[in-house]
Amino acid sequence: MGKVTGFKEYARELPPKRSAQERINDYKEFTGCFTDDKLNHQAARCMNCGIPFCHSGCPLGNIIPEFNDAVYKENWEEAYRILSSTNNFPEFTGRICPAPCEAACVLGINKPAVTIEEIEKHIIEIAFSKGLVHAKAPLIRSGKTVAVIGSGPAGLAAAAQLNKAGHLVTVFERDDKPGGLLRYGIPDFKLEKWVVERRTKLMEEEGVVFKCNTEVGKDISADELLRAYDAVVLSGGSTIPRNLPAPGRELKGVYYAMQFLKQQNKRVSGINFEEESIMATGKDVVVIGGGDTGSDCVGTSNRHKAKSVTQFELMPKPPEARTENMPWPTYPMLLKTSTSHEEGCERSWGINTKEFIGDENGNLKGVRVVDVEWETDVFGRPLKFKEIEGTERVLPCQLAFLAMGFLHPQKEGLIEQLGVELDARGNVKATEGVYQTNVNKVFAAGDMRRGQSLVVWAISEGREAARRVDQFLSGRTALESKDAESMYAF
Ligand SMILES: Cc1cc2nc3c(=O)[nH]c(=O)nc-3n(C[C@H](O)[C@H](O)[C@H](O)COP(=O)(O)OP(=O)(O)OC[C@H]3O[C@@H](n4cnc5c(N)ncnc54)[C@H](O)[C@@H]3O)c2cc1C
Ligand code: SF4
Numbered sequence: 001m002g003k004v005t006g007f008k009e010y011a012r013e014l015p016p017k018r019s020a021q022e023r024i025n026d027y028k029e030f031t032g033c034f035t036d037d038k039l040n041h042q043a044a045r046c047m048n049c050g051i052p053f054c055h056s057g058c059p060l061g062n063i064i065p066e067f068n069d070a071v072y073k074e075n076w077e078e079a080y081r082i083l084s085s086t087n088n089f090p091e092f093t094g095r096i097c098p099a100p101c102e103a104a105c106v107l108g109i110n111k112p113a114v115t116i117e118e119i120e121k122h123i124i125e126i127a128f129s130k131g132l133v134h135a136k137a138p139l140i141r142s143g144k145t146v147a148v149i150g151s152g153p154a155g156l157a158a159a160a161q162l163n164k165a166g167h168l169v170t171v172f173e174r175d176d177k178p179g180g181l182l183r184y185g186i187p188d189f190k191l192e193k194w195v196v197e198r199r200t201k202l203m204e205e206e207g208v209v210f211k212c213n214t215e216v217g218k219d220i221s222a223d224e225l226l227r228a229y230d231a232v233v234l235s236g237g238s239t240i241p242r243n244l245p246a247p248g249r250e251l252k253g254v255y256y257a258m259q260f261l262k263q264q265n266k267r268v269s270g271i272n273f274e275e276e277s278i279m280a281t282g283k284d285v286v287v288i289g290g291g292d293t294g295s296d297c298v299g300t301s302n303r304h305k306a307k308s309v310t311q312f313e314l315m316p317k318p319p320e321a322r323t324e325n326m327p328w329p330t331y332p333m334l335l336k337t338s339t340s341h342e343e344g345c346e347r348s349w350g351i352n353t354k355e356f357i358g359d360e361n362g363n364l365k366g367v368r369v370v371d372v373e374w375e376t377d378v379f380g381r382p383l384k385f386k387e388i389e390g391t392e393r394v395l396p397c398q399l400a401f402l403a404m405g406f407l408h409p410q411k412e413g414l415i416e417q418l419g420v421e422l423d424a425r426g427n428v429k430a431t432e433g434v435y436q437t438n439v440n441k442v443f444a445a446g447d448m449r450r451g452q453s454l455v456v457w458a459i460s461e462g463r464e465a466a467r468r469v470d471q472f473l474s475g476r477t478a479l480e481s482k483d484a485e486s487m488y489a490f
């Protein structure tokens with residue numbers, strides 16, 4: 001433990017951010033860094049708990065008290081070694097993770113949690129700046145080949161781990177650049193794309209081959225793939241968005257969130273796209289769906305200089321603090337005000353969109369909405385809603401984004417050709433911890449297996465699936481696991 005009294009002496013602080021008025025004029029990240037003193041104080045707040053709940057809160061099993069201690073002692077090499085032993089890409093999670101570790105931090109019982117996510121980001125960026133991060137190609141190659149389908153965080157993590165184990169890994173990606181939603185979903189103002197490219201370049205130097213603009217199931221058949229590779233990891237994400245089949249859905253001006261976000265990331269990177277350009281400039285924008293994707297549409301619309309931005313959520317407004325139904329250390333479903341919300345957005349909860357209204361040319365001009373009230377169970381969980389009489393109204397809207405989550409992976413092509421079994425939700429069926437599908441030598445990880453989730457879970461699944469693939473190919477594995485006891489247990 002760095003400083004015994006640290007948690008009593010220092011308050012939780014976050015690094016400074018550029019003001020909302022300033023940052024909506026560009027797409028750059030806006031969170032600064034701690035000064036050396038501030039970083040030291042934040043690390044000193046860690047109590048090195050006897051039972052560090054932060055570990056179990058983190059899907060990667062990050063060894064948090066140990067790296068906090070190393071940061072406090074300014075032992076950057078040690079901090080980086082500890083952090084990178086469980087997380088291949090702390091530069092992603094340090095920027096965009098909702099930090100379930102912080103929700104589980106013991107300090108959170110009666111004080112604000114340790115700033116674990118920021119400390120993580122500082123460790124990896126300091127490690128890069130000190131030249132501690134470099135390509136480490138394996139000394140011996142196994143001669144076995146693995147195809148990874150999809151280059152999101154799950155595919156990247158699986159590829160990095162399998163390459164480390166000595167296998168020859170090829171990552172197939174249908175987009176023009178690797179990164180999955182890190183590249184073409186999450187906006188630059190949350191994660192600048194040089195951060196993704198810095199990592200994929202390192203992976204290439206380590207020996208991972210990326211084949212972009214290649215859709216498996218279309219450009220290469222599943223059969224060809226099975227013949228050419230000793231193992232296959234499916235990590236194609238959960239890409240089919242939930243629709244809102246209300247009257248007027250076909251109007252010009254109603255889009256899925258990803259149609260908007262993907263092309264904006266391309267625009268920022270100067271990459272051409274063929275689709276019709278969607279701009280929020282001067283428009284009344286309505287974002288339907290209250291999650292991360294919706295919040296990214298809000299931030300992007302404000303950067304386009306929309307006339308107004310409103311976000312609807314069908315569910316009731318969540319509480320601002322833990323209730324007795326969500327005690328520490330569970331992950332609390334609290335009201336989240338994202339940095340995009342801070343930039344300007346009207347937020348409405350308990351509101352249902354009944355109709356998209358168009359003008360004579362088929363352009364969206366308004367949305368018909370109604371307020372709803374929810375019936376809840378004894379734990380306060382919403383069960384069903386009913387409309388509140390007299391609240392139906394039409395709001396002006398020329399651009400609406402559907403951001404109500406994703407249903408399951410695309411079935412046409414890869415999944416159908418392979419004949420992999422799907423679970424009840426339509427995701428690829430492969431038990432957690434095993435990751436093997438019903439098709440011999442085919443494994444699955446990330447959103448394609450667990451359904452729409454988080455970057456940290458995708459990395460965790462990619463790493464754990466890689467262990468299973470390594471065991472399958474080599475009969476044993478020395479790859480690290482989040483479950484330390486299972487290491488070397490084969
Ligand atoms: C807009 C948005 C914002 C988000 N923000 C956050 C956030 O702030 N924090 C967070 O933790 N999570 C966030 N998420 C969730 C997170 O991005 C995902 O959970 C995560 O990226 C899933 O990783 P993955 O590797 O499983 O799949 P993806 O990242 O979806 O990658 C799958 C890749 O596979 C490729 N692919 C699919 N099929 C084929 C095929 N047949 N052949 C070749 N390539 C194929 C796709 O093109 C894609 O590049 C966000 C999601 C969205 C949509
Ligand atoms: S739970 Fe919080 S205080 Fe305890 S070891 Fe983890 S980060 Fe430190």
